[in-house]
Amino acid sequence: MSSRLRHPLVAVLAALSLTFPWIGISVVDTGLLEPLGVTSAQFGTGALSTLGVVAISGVAVLGASFLLAWAAETAEKDVPRAFALAVLAVLAVAPEYAVDALYAWEAGQNPGSNAASLAVANMTGANRILIGLGWSGIALYTIYRVASTGDNSVDRSGGFLKSKVNLSEDIPTEIFFLFLATLYAFTVPLGGGIGMVDVVVLVGLYVAYIYAALNGPEGHEEQVGVPAYLQDQSRLRRVATVLGLFGFAGAMILLAVEPFAHGLESLGTQAGVDPFLMIQWVAPLASESPELIVVAYLVNKARATAGFNALISSKLNQWTLLIGTISVVYSISLGSVSALPLSAEQNGEIWLTAAQSFFALAILVNFDISVREALALLVLFVSQVALSVTLVQEGVLDQLLVLHSYTAAYIVLGVLLLLLRREALVRLVRLTRLQVFEGVDTGSEPTAKTAAAEDD
Numbered sequence: 001m002s003s004r005l006r007h008p009l010v011a012v013l014a015a016l017s018l019t020f021p022w023i024g025i026s027v028v029d030t031g032l033l034e035p036l037g038v039t040s041a042q043f044g045t046g047a048l049s050t051l052g053v054v055a056i057s058g059v060a061v062l063g064a065s066f067l068l069a070w071a072a073e074t075a076e077k078d079v080p081r082a083f084a085l086a087v088l089a090v091l092a093v094a095p096e097y098a099v100d101a102l103y104a105w106e107a108g109q110n111p112g113s114n115a116a117s118l119a120v121a122n123m124t125g126a127n128r129i130l131i132g133l134g135w136s137g138i139a140l141y142t143i144y145r146v147a148s149t150g151d152n153s154v155d156r157s158g159g160f161l162k163s164k165v166n167l168s169e170d171i172p173t174e175i176f177f178l179f180l181a182t183l184y185a186f187t188v189p190l191g192g193g194i195g196m197v198d199v200v201v202l203v204g205l206y207v208a209y210i211y212a213a214l215n216g217p218e219g220h221e222e223q224v225g226v227p228a229y230l231q232d233q234s235r236l237r238r239v240a241t242v243l244g245l246f247g248f249a250g251a252m253i254l255l256a257v258e259p260f261a262h263g264l265e266s267l268g269t270q271a272g273v274d275p276f277l278m279i280q281w282v283a284p285l286a287s288e289s290p291e292l293i294v295v296a297y298l299v300n301k302a303r304a305t306a307g308f309n310a311l312i313s314s315k316l317n318q319w320t321l322l323i324g325t326i327s328v329v330y331s332i333s334l335g336s337v338s339a340l341p342l343s344a345e346q347n348g349e350i351w352l353t354a355a356q357s358f359f360a361l362a363i364l365v366n367f368d369i370s371v372r373e374a375l376a377l378l379v380l381f382v383s384q385v386a387l388s389v390t391l392v393q394e395g396v397l398d399q400l401l402v403l404h405s406y407t408a409a410y411i412v413l414g415v416l417l418l419l420l421r422r423e424a425l426v427r428l429v430r431l432t433r434l435q436v437f438e439g440v441d442t443g444s445e446p447t448a449k450t451a452a453a454e455d456d
Contacts, residue, residue, distance in 0.1 A: 008229035018063025019252050021056050026255055054263035057256040061286045064252035065095045071245035073227035096126045096322055098257040099283055101329045108333025116341050118279045119326055124349040125280035127318050129288050131360045132381025134311050138295050139165050139374040142304040151302040164370035168305045171312060172431035177209040178316045179361050185354035189347035193339030194327045202324030212436040224301055277389055348403035355410035362417035366424035
């Protein structure tokens with residue numbers, strides 16, 4: 001019985017079931033069932049409170065996110081590597097992009113509204129959650145679970161606080177390009193908004209990363225769980241399943257994202273909480289949680305480095321494609337090429353997000369993360385959010401003061417770490433060069449070529 005419950009298809013059915021309530025409500029709302037006496041006021045959104053709408057639509061987005069992630073990972077077996085890197089990466093940020101695109105579109109339709117600020121809220125919140133909760137939480141969970149998993153990537157020789165997760169060195173290219181995107185992000189607010197120059201640079205960085213990755217070592221990550229099961233099916237069945245999951249999940253996200261996002265705004269207003277905070281911290285949790293759960297699953301299978309590498313790649317996707325395309329949607333909606341406007345507080349949010357990324361990369365520059373480093377990421381993230389939703393909301397502290405203070409703290413800590421680890425930074429650049437230009441598998445045992453580069 002227990003083996004049946006662990007079958008991968010049980011997980012697929014569970015994810016599908018999360019979407020069924022919203023599908024039923026949506027069908028009722030169309031009026032198709034009115035001849036049968038089933039009306040929206042009785043069984044549709046008209047019968048639900050705002051909290052009910054948010055809960056049911058949010059759960060649908062959650063289920064669709066799982067399906068989308070599994071489909072993307074399964075498809076890697078059948079598509080060319082270039083397609084897998086370029087297109088599937090876009091799918092990885094689709095749930096976050098759907099919310100951002102919604103508000104960017106509304107900002108173009110209603111200039112002067114708060115929609116532009118909400119687009120920035122979701123983008124910065126998703127990025128900071130990924131590091132503040134994702135990177136730190138997975139590192140701590142990996143070390144906590146090592147007694148059960150026996151994961152050999154964990155080193156506990158230095159005591160508890162110095163215990164660390166050693167990451168594979170096959171991702172220097174991802175870290176290097178994330179560094180470049182992070183450094184550029186500091187300049188985005190200086191242009192008065194997220195404009196076409198930012199689109200060209202950030203999307204261009206991602207295209208350059210794809211080109212660099214294509215010149216590196218070949219091979220896809222071995223899958224586990226649902227993707228591994230689906231990849232073992234016949235090609236016809238596998239392709240049909242992937243296309244079906246893509247279509248269903250995409251339709252579900254488009255169907256549920258607007259009531260979910262607008263419902264969060266209403267809940268925030270009713271509770272006296274700034275809608276910006278609701279969209280920034282609650283909405284991204286629905287779309288980020290599937291990836292974090294999958295990574296936790298990898299940790300339990302003693303594959304922490306594979307899981308952590310996935311989080312780093314996801315951050316690169318979000319920090320380039322997500323922020324880099326907001327202005328495109330805004331301009332299309334507005335009917336002319338224009339930059340998505342930013343206020344002083346939104347500038348501060350972007351600077352803080354870039355600073356957090358800078359500090360996190362300074363931690364990973366030597367391809368490991370310790371307990372104390374993970375705790376530093378977690379405490380800084382949680383304390384800033386706590387101040388924003390308490391003392392700032394109560395008028396005790398100024399939001400800009402909090403944003404700039406934490407930005408300065410992240411930058412100072414990041415600079416100090418990089419000064420201490422300048423040799424590791426040089427080595428990161430060398431490994432990236434070896435991987436990109438010479439196709440060396442930097443994640444394997446050191447080769448003569450790698451050793452020679454280290455001795456230069």
